[in-house]
Amino acid sequence: MELVEKFQEFKDYLRKIDYLSNALALAEWDMRVYMPKRGIEARSDMVTYISGEVYKLQTSDRMREYIEYFEGVSDLDDVMKAAVKNCRKIYDQTKKIPEDRYREFIKVASRSGTAWEEAKEKADFSIFQPYLEKVTEFKREFIGYWGYEGDRYNTLLDFFEPGITVEKLDEVFGQLKKAIVEILGKIQNSRVEVSTAVFSKYFPKQQQAEFNTMLLKKVGYDFETGRMDESVHPFTTDFGNKDVRITTHYYENEFRSALFSCLHEGGHGIYEQDIPDDLEGTLLDGGASMGIHESQSRFYENIIGRSLSFWKYFYPEIKRNFKQFDGLSLEDFYKGINRVEPSLVRIEADELTYSLHIIIRYEIEKELINGRVEVKDLPKLWNAKYKEYLGVEPSNDAEGVLQDVHWSDGSFGYFPSYALGNLYGAQFLGRMNKDIPDLFERVEKGDFEVIHKWLRDNIHRHGAVYEPSELIKTVTGEELKADYFIKYLYDKYSKIYEF
């Protein structure tokens, strides 16, 4: 009984962090969606202050006492264990770093972001280089404080994808790279012509919004516990499982963009809406990891949303709503949304080549963190890899090494999650196909509840209680493998491009 009471006390403490984090998330959502232009300065100050209060609670002596107390107790249940482990991780992440070094890093990271923006705008890497060098040095230094097992990069990976190692990534990404390059070669030699011209017709925003909202409702995104707004870049956030916010961005001359971003963010959103009430406020009330989260968004966007079965059901609806598609067959529509075209920019990549963009970043980060390459070498290295894997070459660094914000604040180790999402998703699909043999026949009939239920029961209901490696093992009975995704890609594209 004493343990239960003590844990309740701990939960009450965590709840405070949760309240402030939700206030913070709301402030950030609003900043990106509705805030008047000139509100930015006051908002940033407020966010800085509240972040500081969250930080204080996460790293307080009281927090340390809770962690140490519960670490000394042997009979914790899974939730309690995970809650303590999670707090330990956050605690160590900052407390192991000398305070003055951490503060110095925060300063540099913030300036680095501004430098990156300017560098990207002017397509001039030299503006960003000195900042990226400092940020990189800090990260290398911090790994010294944090410690590492095996590869130094493992420590960074662990923040985003607990349990994933360089050894594992080298294996699965190695296989994946080989397969994608091979499939890409076949596609480039295919005689099949895929046109996407129709998507560039005029599609009024309101018309898109109505259709996408209908789609989201149909696949299971709940508008009583969620909403959808517009922002420059689509994103998902939440303030608990009953208040989830996704955003999209409409292009009136590009139909696919908002459509698939809605399904993508909808996948994230459904995950958050499915988190059980009893995890709320434990700091485990989110996805298991960045990669598992991404597996859900990509599942809805690609595995379901870019499948032929999905459009067998929805294409008549498209035809009814959009005269723009008059005369276009389902097959050509389906091919159009699955066209493969190697490109320079990650966020514009198709489903096949997307992972190559990630693998390039992974390979570079790993070398950089281990000191085997230096910041000054990055543009050359970047361009060489794009040339080698994708056959394209940036004409300047803005569409090359400067395209992503992630490195500017030292978020090394983040990128792999995106590609891991693809691998997790396909492996989940393998299991789902066994559990629901007529899965895609159901999709053809518009039955999305069966998918939603499977994801809820197997993945969503656990929140962040289990690490991704445990979760995938429990759900699929296997360790993470690249095979499922590779087979999925091969099956899909061999049909479309007839090879």
Added chain:
Amino acid sequence: MELVEKFQEFKDYLRKIDYLSNALALAEWDMRVYMPKRGIEARSDMVTYISGEVYKLQTSDRMREYIEYFEGVSDLDDVMKAAVKNCRKIYDQTKKIPEDRYREFIKVASRSGTAWEEAKEKADFSIFQPYLEKVTEFKREFIGYWGYEGDRYNTLLDFFEPGITVEKLDEVFGQLKKAIVEILGKIQNSRVEVSTAVFSKYFPKQQQAEFNTMLLKKVGYDFETGRMDESVHPFTTDFGNKDVRITTHYYENEFRSALFSCLHEGGHGIYEQDIPDDLEGTLLDGGASMGIHESQSRFYENIIGRSLSFWKYFYPEIKRNFKQFDGLSLEDFYKGINRVEPSLVRIEADELTYSLHIIIRYEIEKELINGRVEVKDLPKLWNAKYKEYLGVEPSNDAEGVLQDVHWSDGSFGYFPSYALGNLYGAQFLGRMNKDIPDLFERVEKGDFEVIHKWLRDNIHRHGAVYEPSELIKTVTGEELKADYFIKYLYDKYSKIYEF
């Protein structure tokens, strides 16, 4: 130099309160404007937690030390003096009450709100009565702790309208009541017929929104530091002077509602946008009082927005945008928006009779707080006064004594501010007319900057540094008087109704 440093430290402390208050205001804005339905529970918990943190900062020992330190210093400037005085007020307001009594009151007040909602819905005062009795008892008890000078009700008035007393209100409200009743009599005997039928045509929301936005920009509401959204009841909030939010509610079969609510909230919004940067974060970065705030909203809504000059300028614009007004003359439009019709519900009242609704509430509150009437007598008393002053009688308590939320949490002393806003506004107008002799000729030409500038220079720039009584004295050279508003009403309605 030491004083300056110490005050800076104090300001840094106040800044924390400001950050949390802004987070809270954002959470409340979002709750009323965009929050998904089922987010309410988590949001309320978050708001309760953060409110508690604000309360802690406002009533901490550290706060007491600051207050006592600065109260002992003689050479504070106006801003410092006001900041300390304001903090003392908030500190005493709760600290003078025994903690257990305060906590008990908060519980009762919250349940009382729910009871009021139900009572109003069922038009059954007996549901609300026991709660209102408790809330009233608490307020009477609290006045004992707080102390009072002259009338017990003065203490409550002081929270909303510092410096205003029952003595003063009896004087100005007494004159005002007499005048309104007299003017109302003349109007009811007038042969002039005013039709408002045209306003009930169909006005699509989008069409209204575009026109009202144009209007707001024109009168000076800045959309780079503000926005406008929709909510059930219009309101204004802000998170600093660079992020002000107003809302409105569109009725597609009632043109006037959103139009004048936009001008009203716009007046509040302009006030907040004009607060100078150096008051930000001092807790003086808002209006001088509820009543002064209301004077600004009513100035834009009524004195300017319901003037003939205003529509001489804007009516052609109305004609261009709204075919619904084809064939209606400017004069008839002007009369229509100024039609007087005694009614039961405060928030639907016209400019003339509005103050009578307030005076009734004031008279009742004063008696109730002094124990000269009891809660059980309120419905009868209410109906009698409506009959006497306005000549109308509620058919049930939902459109009578239950119509407003204010009493449910014990906000006695709040109502008078609404009518004070009318008095302040007309008195400001008196001064403004002297300073700008061609004021309304300018309005006719669409020059609203001259008004905005006068309000900014004379009122807005002071934030909450001066109490309303000081402010009105400084700006107009006189104490608060009812004469200006009475003359304004007489002039306006004698022309419209030809008496």
